[in-house]
Amino acid sequence: MMEFKMKENGFQGEFEFGTLDVSGNEEFGFRPFQLLVSSVAVCSGGVLRKVLEKKRITYDDITIQADVTRNEAGANEVTDIHLHFNIVGSSASDQQIEKSLEIAKRNCPIVQSVKDSIQVTESFKQM
Template structure:
């Protein structure tokens, strides 16, 4: 990717359009929003693939995030909590715990930040 400086922030051209990034969300996505989105959506995509491979019919996955930042200095992200609301068939608590374990292990974004940001997951199951 190549980013160009704009009057407010930076931008890059992507396959689906222009991505605007700026510390002021009036002008684009804030960097921390993109980082949290990357962790959440990568995890959700991996979870879906794992469930499909395990023949668990996935109807919907919603992901709620809770982010803790330091509030000091660079205001870095200290933790990201992912809460998965999964609507699926052929699923129970034990299977879902294993799905989450494998998701954590195989999500490249979680693996990229795990030593600097505390990542935690919970889930609820809704039958399809």
């Protein structure tokens, strides 16, 4: 169970790694949408790493850029997240990376949790 205690300008949770401050005002903590997008991006990236390792595909580095679309006419909810993976020093073909991203998307629990309400798309560039 997670517990979040109300503070003057948001909420705070204590976890094994440390304290997490969450607030609608980024002067006082991470904004909820930032945590949502971070969860989708980092989960996808972590699963992709495992897929590449299982396939014995080597690489030097991966960075992920997340482009977020929100519905300002509604509750400003997140409607789309596009993840762009920059993969440095990969030994794989573009087809192998595409296949690996498909597998990662199917096996990322966070993407699977939001797939019916948020459209998550991916692209990549090998560098």
